[in-house]
Amino acid sequence: MISLSSSFVRHTCTTAVASSLAALSLLAMSNAAHAADPKTLYIGMNGGNMEKTYTQFVFGPFEQKNNVKVVVVPGGSSDILAKAQAAKDKPQMHLMFLDDGVMYRAIGMGLCEKQKPNPNLAGILPVAHIKGDMATGVTISMTGLAYNTKVYADKGWAPPTSWLDMADPKLKGKVVFQSLSSSTFGLHAFLAFNKLKGGTDSNVEPGFTAWPKTVGPNVVEYIASSAKISEMAQTGEAALFPYTPTQVTILKSKGIPVEYVHPKEGGVVLMVAQCVIANNSEPQLAQELAAYLLSPEAQGKALENGSFNPTNTKVQVTGAAAAEQKRLNDYVKNSRNVDWDEVNKNRAVWNTRWNRTIER
Template sequence: MATVGARETPMYASISSAAEDFRSTRRQMLIHAGAVLAAPALITGARAANEQLVLASYGGTTETFMRTEVIPGFEKETGIKVVYAVGTALSNYSRVLATRRRPEIDLYWANDLSHLAGKQQDLYLKLDPELVPNLKNVYPLARDADGIGVMSNISGCGLQYNPQKFAEAGFAPPTSWLDLWDHKFKGRVAIYSIGVLFSQDFLAMMTRVFGGNEGDISVAIRKIRELRDSGNVVAFANSPAEMDNIMTQGQAWVNYNAQTRALALMQNGSPLKYVQPKEGGTLFSVIFDAVKGSPNPIAAQKFINYMLKEDIQSATAEKIGYAPVNMNAKVPAVFADVMPRNEATLRTFVQLDRATMNRDLENWTEVWNREIETRRR
């Protein structure tokens, strides 16, 4: 197995990084793509063998997992060598877009935003069920309506809290998004800045909780401004790592966070807990997209099929905290209360209008920065 690119951040941070820069206008996408074209060749010597594929994926814990527990088995089973190109969701998308006339990447591990953008740009293949027979074993939710790509794993965004601090104060665990507005949490709530995907999901979800929709965020902006002005918000985090510190050091007792982030911390011994709000957690996913016109579309789809296998899906849930889409895969017992494990629990997640979010993200950012962050008391 070869590697291309420098080490990057874990998948959950990659999604955040992508969302931070993902102002989905065509002009800005082309700027990113132009930067890639201007750079030296990104994939060097990747086509030395006939049977191989270039996989554009993530760094950190995801890279470690893929290198040690997925790729060796795939290479042994199929004889196909994998070239692992490391980047964020956005930087890898830019590579795919920049090289569309002569693709270098066979398979791209996208997120909701870059999957949608790539479909609009006609960058991805429709999958062949003969090459990806495990498609029949995934939840209907995981299948693209047009057959282009497939969700490989899912996660969500809900509430994270410090049970020790709650117990000391005599507080019950949070159960609702509305708990963030409870006066007893004055000076105890942390929220993300808008550049982090989790905050974009929070904003979208609050439009629904307060009776609106993603097409009009005014009610959510007003309510979040009230949350800030109430004195409940003690900190704005600009990154997941910063939020980890705020929560683990006890500066804040409750926040919203990605399920994957929270579960990874729990696995590493963090005392923080994660709960699914009764109104539902937001759903987001990572998606395998085979690149149209790439040198090895068959190998790419074989890899997708391998990643959808029951045992690989279970291992992915255990090691990097992303819930399986294979209906027969097992969820780790330690995560059984918070990780979706069947169609019933999947229905507790809310699918946001990603198309509208993607279209309006630049405006959302401007409004949030003007109304929420630059007008802090």
Template sequence: MKKYLSSIAMVMMLTTTASFAQEKPTLIVNSWGGPYEKLHKKLVFEPFEKANNVKIEVVTLYSADTLAQLRAQKDAPQYDVVHFSGGQEVIAAREGLLAPIKPEELTNAADLYPFAAEGLARGEGPVHLVTTVGLLYNEEKVPRAPDSWKDLWSDEYGDHLILTDLSNSFGMLGLLMMNQIWGGTLADTAPGLEKAGELLDRSVIISSSPEVQQNFAQNDAWLAAFAQDYAYTIRQSGLPVKFIIPKEGAPAVYFTANLVANRPNQDLAKKLIDFELSPEVQAAFAREMRYSPTNSKTELTPDVAQDVVYGDAIKSMVRFDPVQVDEIRNVLVENWKKLISR
């Protein structure tokens, strides 16, 4: 009889456990694949699941595709938190696809650098990481370490240059920065295109991040306009490549974490976003992939701090209006294609 009752108790316990498991809340989020997504899971999603008894479903989806899906799902959204790196949060917020977050709903909001939280008032999610586009150079080959965007036009570097195609967001930002230092604006990109044209005979044009490393390793590249985090990736492969923020500043790429409108579990979703803003998580991203933190309380070791935009250097970041960039993108890309096909 005792054995029979024990079996009943066991069945009831297993049933209850299964019921609880089925009731575990689920958050659906996107990430961007590759090493970044692996680190995203390791540093954010998996610890958050354990600490909050929640399941996180990760969909590999880049920023532009994420915005397209949000638009298609407007009446029945499927994501709880979406991450953008191309300024799409500005557009998504204007279209009512994102739910506003009040600063007091995030425990880390008060410690963010002002630029990282200013979008909250417009319905955009906070900036949780940053990378910048500056100059990468082979410190063993260059006759002089560069310190200006205009060094790209210096004869000192000969034909050892890398230019990035505008199909790559880093290439787009690099050209916009070149345009700015030569007197152009977002309304007038002719100066940048003209000056870029002067470099075509001295450079290799690439479109993807791995090609940067390949050219530094195999094609005797000395100088490239590219992202700070990738300089670290190349250096980890054994190449003497360093990153410098030119004196005119460096275009910033904001990584934002955004709350999707009209979804359940929004309190839990905001808690996940807040977790991404914590100094501990941001310090780990800086250490592992050299992304810049946006929480002013984040502490970095000297070897990490020298590789990222950090502290007072935050003031050197240049931000191009994502909406304006989106408006001129197609025409600019077409003009770029005509330029490089000559």
């Protein structure tokens, strides 16, 4: 029989205990590190300039304060809406940015939850409170007209001044128009034209009747989104097209010869609104992010770095950003709001008619 000394037994027990303690310590450290891993919030929004601005300049303070990573799911408003609708029972996103007209549809589909009271709600424009704060506007602009300065200079044409310039015979084959069924810019421009022909947001018969003999012959191409505008403006194919001041600023920064014109009849208000997606996996954090994105701090950064005009009236900036804010707010004063409830009630019928009679 082998006899173990008491010292050997004590040594062995001590070593085992030490190993166990070390293992527990490593496990605790691992759990602590895991607990410190940031949560991820997914937000659907336009790619390009908006994604870049918010990712590089806006989300940072919120991420640091809350140990959160905000990840953009890029896409146009219709794409983001489709993604949210497809995942309605188990949302993959926490917030989404949509053009205001599309946001009204999202609310009607039950995709949004009411934004909880927070101090920043008191600072935003009245028009930015959508359906009792089921959604809120984060940036406000307008659709007007953009024209190719090189084409106009080469032709010796005076700059456009009116929505009716889209129908000027000299522009035959030189107007680019975003499809009514897929673009807010196109819908806005059509509604503006329709209004000048005697129509309303509930009666588009005047616009549809007049289009084939006025604007229609001038359209070189109906495009599904504004992504193709940059190329067509560079080649000179696009001389006139509906656009926003912010989008024009982006094109100009790339050296493309364009300018924004605010039609004398007024522009059409375009807000990008946010909503917290109903039944998302991080409801409290999502609400806090939505509140932050309405703050003067967040909207000031978006204005300074991306020319996104704030809806919070308490935003204070200086220099070029302040000049841009004043310019855009002056345009907003001379722009009209669309009756989205009325438009969305009829839009599917309009889209079908547009595709069959205008873009055929």
